[in-house]
Amino acid sequence: MAETGSYWDRIVSQRVSRRRALQMAAIGGASAGAIAVVGCGGSSSDNKTPGSGSTPSSGGTQGSQKPLLGGTWRGALNDPQSKFDAQKFPTFTVQGINSFSYSRLLRSASALNDPTTPDIDLKESDWYRPVPDLASKFENPDPTTFIFTLQDGAKWHNIDPLNGRAVTPDDIVQSFNYYRTARPDKGKNLDSVDSVTATGANQVTFKLKESFGPFTIIISSPSDLWIYAPEMINNPDKLNSTMIGTGPFVMKGYQQGVSMQFDKNADWWEKDAQGNPVPYVDKLNFPVIPDKNNEFSQFTAGKLEGITLPAELVDPLKQQKSDAIVTQSIANLLNFLFFPPAAYDSKEPPFNDERVRQAVSMAIDREALIGLASGDTGGKKHNLINAGFLWYLDPESSQMGDAAKFFKRDVQAAKQLLSAAGHDSLDTKWHYTNNAYVTAVPYYNPLAEAIPAMLRDAGINATTVTHDYQSEWINPSGGIFYGGLKDGIAFALETPVNHPWIQFTYEFTQGNSRNHSHINDQEIIDLVNQIGKETDFDKGRDLAYQVQEKNGQHMYYVPLVGPFGFAAQQSYTRTWAAPTSYGIGSESYPYYQIDTTKQKL
Amino acid sequence: MTTYIIRRILLMIPTLLLVTVLVFLIVRLLPGDAVETIIGQYTPLTQGDRAAVKHELGLDRPWWKQYGDFVGGALHGDFGKSLQSQQPISKDLKNRLPVSFELGALAIIISIIIAIPIGVLAAIRQDSILDQIARSSSIAMLAIPSFWLGTMINVYPNTWFNWAPPTYVPFREDPMGNLWFFFIPAAVLGVGLAGAVMRLTRAQMLEVLRQDYIRTAWAKGLRERSVVIRHAMKNAMIPVLTLVALEVPIVVGGAIVVETIFSVPGMGFYLVTAANTHDYPELQAVTLLLALVVVVSNLLVDVAYAYLDPRIRYS
Numbered sequence: 001m002a003e004t005g006s007y008w009d010r011i012v013s014q015r016v017s018r019r020r021a022l023q024m025a026a027i028g029g030a031s032a033g034a035i036a037v038v039g040c041g042g043s044s045s046d047n048k049t050p051g052s053g054s055t056p057s058s059g060g061t062q063g064s065q066k067p068l069l070g071g072t073w074r075g076a077l078n079d080p081q082s083k084f085d086a087q088k089f090p091t092f093t094v095q096g097i098n099s100f101s102y103s104r105l106l107r108s109a110s111a112l113n114d115p116t117t118p119d120i121d122l123k124e125s126d127w128y129r130p131v132p133d134l135a136s137k138f139e140n141p142d143p144t145t146f147i148f149t150l151q152d153g154a155k156w157h158n159i160d161p162l163n164g165r166a167v168t169p170d171d172i173v174q175s176f177n178y179y180r181t182a183r184p185d186k187g188k189n190l191d192s193v194d195s196v197t198a199t200g201a202n203q204v205t206f207k208l209k210e211s212f213g214p215f216t217i218i219i220s221s222p223s224d225l226w227i228y229a230p231e232m233i234n235n236p237d238k239l240n241s242t243m244i245g246t247g248p249f250v251m252k253g254y255q256q257g258v259s260m261q262f263d264k265n266a267d268w269w270e271k272d273a274q275g276n277p278v279p280y281v282d283k284l285n286f287p288v289i290p291d292k293n294n295e296f297s298q299f300t301a302g303k304l305e306g307i308t309l310p311a312e313l314v315d316p317l318k319q320q321k322s323d324a325i326v327t328q329s330i331a332n333l334l335n336f337l338f339f340p341p342a343a344y345d346s347k348e349p350p351f352n353d354e355r356v357r358q359a360v361s362m363a364i365d366r367e368a369l370i371g372l373a374s375g376d377t378g379g380k381k382h383n384l385i386n387a388g389f390l391w392y393l394d395p396e397s398s399q400m401g402d403a404a405k406f407f408k409r410d411v412q413a414a415k416q417l418l419s420a421a422g423h424d425s426l427d428t429k430w431h432y433t434n435n436a437y438v439t440a441v442p443y444y445n446p447l448a449e450a451i452p453a454m455l456r457d458a459g460i461n462a463t464t465v466t467h468d469y470q471s472e473w474i475n476p477s478g479g480i481f482y483g484g485l486k487d488g489i490a491f492a493l494e495t496p497v498n499h500p501w502i503q504f505t506y507e508f509t510q511g512n513s514r515n516h517s518h519i520n521d522q523e524i525i526d527l528v529n530q531i532g533k534e535t536d537f538d539k540g541r542d543l544a545y546q547v548q549e550k551n552g553q554h555m556y557y558v559p560l561v562g563p564f565g566f567a568a569q570q571s572y573t574r575t576w577a578a579p580t581s582y583g584i585g586s587e588s589y590p591y592y593q594i595d596t597t598k599q600k601l
Numbered sequence: 602m603t604t605y606i607i608r609r610i611l612l613m614i615p616t617l618l619l620v621t622v623l624v625f626l627i628v629r630l631l632p633g634d635a636v637e638t639i640i641g642q643y644t645p646l647t648q649g650d651r652a653a654v655k656h657e658l659g660l661d662r663p664w665w666k667q668y669g670d671f672v673g674g675a676l677h678g679d680f681g682k683s684l685q686s687q688q689p690i691s692k693d694l695k696n697r698l699p700v701s702f703e704l705g706a707l708a709i710i711i712s713i714i715i716a717i718p719i720g721v722l723a724a725i726r727q728d729s730i731l732d733q734i735a736r737s738s739s740i741a742m743l744a745i746p747s748f749w750l751g752t753m754i755n756v757y758p759n760t761w762f763n764w765a766p767p768t769y770v771p772f773r774e775d776p777m778g779n780l781w782f783f784f785i786p787a788a789v790l791g792v793g794l795a796g797a798v799m800r801l802t803r804a805q806m807l808e809v810l811r812q813d814y815i816r817t818a819w820a821k822g823l824r825e826r827s828v829v830i831r832h833a834m835k836n837a838m839i840p841v842l843t844l845v846a847l848e849v850p851i852v853v854g855g856a857i858v859v860e861t862i863f864s865v866p867g868m869g870f871y872l873v874t875a876a877n878t879h880d881y882p883e884l885q886a887v888t889l890l891l892a893l894v895v896v897v898s899n900l901l902v903d904v905a906y907a908y909l910d911p912r913i914r915y916s
Contacts, residue, residue: 079874080866080870080874082683082685082686082688082874083685083686083687184650184651184653184654185647185650186650236687237687237688240686240687240688241686241687241688255696255866256686256688256693256696256866257697257866257870257871257874258769258866259768259769287768287769287864288864288866289768289864290861290864290870291755291861291862291863291864293752293755293756293862294755294765294766294862294863294864296759297755297756297759297764297765297766298765298768300759300763300765301759301763301764301765302763303765303768316760320759320760320763321763470631470879476636476648476651477648513647
């Protein structure tokens, strides 16, 4: 994989020069296709603790070049957006859309960029670094107290019933109460919060029950606390049918299944490094275009400024529109194998024996899977934290210790492990869902079809059993994904969350529906609990590395690979901020620029 | 005639009632859980959390109560609220029905414009080259699926000329832009329908042209145009009219794929989204409306028959 080597060589040199990773181009950014290209990064040595106190602005122009102002950025919605209440309906599409018009107290950092190139220069230490959003700063006087100061002059959009009134600390208190009551999971990620109170004209204080390391990252996550006005909270129909917030874009038009339009919020508080107000563009327009061919045609005809791109369309695009800027990043989806809960609940063979699980991992040719998944455009081996996340540990790095060898294909060693576990060969089953990801994750089915042949080389004869996604895979009552695997090996996809504490809590704590195999390893649980309490970023990351190393050693979950995702934008655009989460509306779109003299309307 | 119409209308009631039962049951037999698609799979929920969501959505009520609400509401034109958007479904239908009707009407008009002149010409010039071409074309039109033709129109003009189909604009905002937007998906649908209409037109014209009264018309010395248009076509068109009317529901149903390919915000696209998200009330509403279209178009065909052909007596 020579191409991937050169790309990742750049990453390990501590600075990711990314060619528009997560612009996610189209607002498809908020769709499955978009989420697939969220996140890109790797291990580095210069990470810093996401600090308390005032944090700098997250993006904007650098140098003396003037930003391009005005114009309408046109993207595409791949799904007809039908709801807007991200607390009641916490799906990533709703959360992504919320980021255009609503604010969080903090948000995730975007990248500063060299304005002379379309590339994005993003320090890895910036990934998921909380930066100001509706709160201009926060203080952390003791481990259980966080005092947020709201932006001076922050106002709600000038639309009835808010009519541009000032934001108050009570709005934050009410939003948190709504988060706790409206969320289907009752806001479990912020269970550690004991109280939220208005403590000044412009301040709100969060008191925690105990020290909680991921607090600011969860506060900045688009998955959790959005700030809604009480007038909207008390009018559920309005809250779910429109957006009136404090964010960078004011929702001006919406017809379900047709299009969505925004105007820039001229009252937004953010300014770029030169003091220019953002957003730079005047308007956003997102027609709903569900068909990928149609979206591609609209882009090449110059009717869209940006799109996400399946790998198979990269070459056709370069041939048809050679001046288009094509960017790549690692797909932000974790794929892995897991084993039946009975292997851990009742020590049922054969997968109770870690040598068998290690043999499964060693039978897999991950390089070949990357080629298959990406059409030879490249990718990366996952660890339990998927490639592209700040806490990701390269599974072949020295920090993986002895476990690194389990991520390399070695058929003979796999056979020896099987033999040592008492199996000359192993007859088992291979489970996957074949009707869920055909469009959204087109490489899933090809991988699912290829892996059994690799296992067979090592003497693991896995008979394929396919499953309906809704009724057999994610059915909460006995679905395979939720602890219902009775035998064999299952191949799953999972969208990672934005902090390893959350992800490991899902995957390793007893009783959690995402603990797919009912794994019960006290050593790992202790590490996860330590991550939760650790407020020092570097130490927390080291603990996350340890969990990945332990998982690699025991192969509770067998991580696989992630191919690159692609996006394209017109040559006359500049997108100078790469978001690190799918809160793209406030992390990236405010910095999009268009040379309107070259735009074809 | 009046008695016949009243009897047919009364017969529609049990038919539609049966449809409501089938629709209600079938959408609930779809594999999967509406809660998962509505809440998202990214928030691990306990069984208790799920039960609470189900309760809030009203999905834990007894089936007969849910059915009663569905039928009672439908009788008043109220299809309830979407599970997804929590907005009244009738509001969505108000936006989407005109779009689908516009697409369907244009598709049928295009199919008639293509099929009837060619079908008539093929009949009056039987076995000529024109007839051979028309018959081959009609087979091709029947054989080519609309999704394939739609995809080709999306891909090749774009590859060759960097051209892309227009995107939707409401009629009241830009009438010409709206018609231009609908022209391509309507043509794709219309071409598919034209094949069958063309073949039937040709066959009916051939049959009628051999009738004694047509021979009499020729014998009277009437011009060909008069014989064909005034005497032959009127009778030949009755079965064609039936076929065209029966195509109305096919257009609405067949438009599902075309609406998705060309981003037409109509009923078909709405139905696909509802099915993907297990939005039972939306599915019930759309399917019931489609059934209503079928029943009503059948009724209209029968009434039109009785009106156009005095030989037909229903009493």
